[in-house]
Amino acid sequence: xxxxxxxxxxxxxxxxxxxxxxxxxxxxxxxxxxxxxxxxxxxxxxxxxxxxxxxxxxxxxxxxxxxxxxxxxxxxxxxxxxxxxxxxxxxxxxxxxxxxxxxxxxxxxxxxxxxxxxxxxxxxxxxxxxxxxxxxxxxxxxxxxxxxxxxxxxxxxxxxxxxxxxxxxxxxxxxxxxxxxxxxxxxxxxxxxxxxxxxxxxxxxxxxxxxxxxxxxxxxxxxxxxxxxxxxxx
Amino acid sequence: xxxxxxxxxxxxxxxxxxxxxxxxxxxxxxxxxxxxxxxxxxxxxxxxxxxxxxxxxxxxxxxxxxxxxxxxxxxxxxxxxxxxxxxxxxxxxxxxxxxxxxxxxxxxxxxxxxxxxxxxxxxxxxxxxxxxxxxxxxxxxxxxxxxxxxxxxxxxxxxxxxxxxxxxxxxxxxxxxxxxxxxxxxxxxxxxxxxxxxxxxxxxxxxxxxxxxxxxxx
Numbered sequence: 181x182x183x184x185x186x187x188x189x190x191x192x193x194x195x196x197x198x199x200x201x202x203x204x205x206x207x208x209x210x211x212x213x214x215x216x217x218x219x220x221x222x223x224x225x226x227x228x229x230x231x232x233x234x235x236x237x238x239x240x241x242x243x244x245x246x247x248x249x250x251x252x253x254x255x256x257x258x259x260x261x262x263x264x265x266x267x268x269x270x271x272x273x274x275x276x277x278x279x280x281x282x283x284x285x286x287x288x289x290x291x292x293x294x295x296x297x298x299x300x301x302x303x304x305x306x307x308x309x310x311x312x313x314x315x316x317x318x319x320x321x322x323x324x325x326x327x328x329x330x331x332x333x334x335x336x337x338x339x340x341x342x343x344x345x346x347x348x349x350x351x352x353x354x355x356x357x358x359x360x361x362x363x364x365x366x367x368x369x370x371x372x373x374x375x376x377x378x379x380x381x382x383x384x385x386x387x388x389x390x391x392x393x394x395x396x397x398x399x400x401x402x403x404x405x406x407x408x409x410x411x412x413x414x
Numbered sequence: 415x416x417x418x419x420x421x422x423x424x425x426x427x428x429x430x431x432x433x434x435x436x437x438x439x440x441x442x443x444x445x446x447x448x449x450x451x452x453x454x455x456x457x458x459x460x461x462x463x464x465x466x467x468x469x470x471x472x473x474x475x476x477x478x479x480x481x482x483x484x485x486x487x488x489x490x491x492x493x494x495x496x497x498x499x500x501x502x503x504x505x506x507x508x509x510x511x512x513x514x515x516x517x518x519x520x521x522x523x524x525x526x527x528x529x530x531x532x533x534x535x536x537x538x539x540x541x542x543x544x545x546x547x548x549x550x551x552x553x554x555x556x557x558x559x560x561x562x563x564x565x566x567x568x569x570x571x572x573x574x575x576x577x578x579x580x581x582x583x584x585x586x587x588x589x590x591x592x593x594x595x596x597x598x599x600x601x602x603x604x605x606x607x608x609x610x611x612x613x614x615x616x617x618x619x620x621x622x623x624x625x626x627x628x629x630x631x632x
Contacts, residue, residue: 254438297443301426335562336508336524337491337548338580338602338616342539343570347493348547355491356551363554370416374443377418381442 207241225265239279243288254298270299274314282364293371309396312382316400319375323405326368334358383414418443428460448472450593477598479511481617486629491564500610501568502623510559517559519589521552524582534576546580577605
């Protein structure tokens with residue numbers, strides 16, 4: 181751990197690193213490598229195999245490492261090496277499911293949504309039906325975790341219980357946990373809207389009026405758990 | 415706010431804004447985050463050299479518009495009160511003004527202060543012991559500019575008449591922006607009488623509860 185602290189002290193990203201220090205030294209080391217590669221995309225590409233090893237044991241470290249790499253790659257997608265690294269990262273993310281922990285899930289879903297949005301700039305993804313099916317599967321996964329008619333459970337607390345600060349602390353902690361669920365459900369709903377619009381975009385490029393596309397449209401409709409009304413709009 | 419095209423694009427769209435932030439510089443979809451202060455933001459998207467712009471007027475929250483009492487017992491965030499206990503609870507749905515715009519993803523925070531105007535029964539505690547300890551946490555508004563506020567009090571016996579006040583400074587921020595802004599504050603007043611009847615006043619509403627569970631509101 182001392183070694184890691186020394187490395188952190190030497191990097192300009194120290195504040196960022198300290199705020200996301202992971203318990204396991206190896207996990208910390210991998211995340212650090214990605215951060216330290218922020219000025220050199222080739223170095224970042226080299227770290228990806230180590231990043232992959234963080235999954236599934238360290239979903240938070242994995243997500244934050246992928247995000248760091250993604251933010252570098254997305255600015256240089258005309259570079260063939262970077263483009264391929266991005267496509268590998270994209271494919272890897274699409275194979276993985278959302279962490280069960282809702283707090284980690286919020287970051288994960290927003291990251292995956294952003295990677296998809298950027299991926300759609302690339303012909304390899306835009307014009308590939310199987311990529312559309314993968315996005316539909318992600319939509320289905322999102323929908324499976326949406327609680328219908330959900331209303332926020334957390335909120336502001338204005339509670340006085342003189343002489344019992346420990347009970348108030350317990351209530352506050354529970355309320356903060358509920359807010360995470362509220363944010364998770366909000367993220368799910370916002371992401372669902374965006375993904376459905378992306379699927380509509382796919383379906384307009386592969387219209388079901390062409391018999392060769394009919395199966396594709398059915399596949400994405402089923403995988404995304406689209407409603408009858410939504411299917412009619414494809 | 416999500417931005418996307420209703421139909422397919424044959425090429426990448428290039429996005430820009432005069433205020434606030436866009437998640438991406440290019441692509442078929444985007445996410446716009448309003449600036450953390452009042453401003454006019456013009457979002458422009460360019461496709462094949464042709465551009466389309468849309469201007470949004472961004473306004474700041476000006477304070478509480480109104481509040482509605484949603485419940486006075488069995489509130490999720492507070493233990494149930496039973497007969498013989500001196501306490502009251504009131505779940506308020508608070509709406510922030512102006513209501514003709516959406517403050518979705520705006521966070522509101524009450525700042526915790528010590529108790530003030532302490533009289534009678536409550537004088538057995540110091541202002542610090544009557545501190546608003548459940549404050550200092552952000553709560554996110556929904557698309558209707560609304561959030562819940564659980565107002566509650568539970569007082570140990572023996573009872574006598576008394577009261578105290580929380581003066582409540584408040585803050586707002588755009589979720590994720592980090593910038594914190596001031597909002598006109600409000601207060602919450604607690605009181606009790608010698609029979610253990612408790613009254614809480616907040617946001618032009620009050621709830622009163624006797625020790626045998628009779629609840630009155632306004």
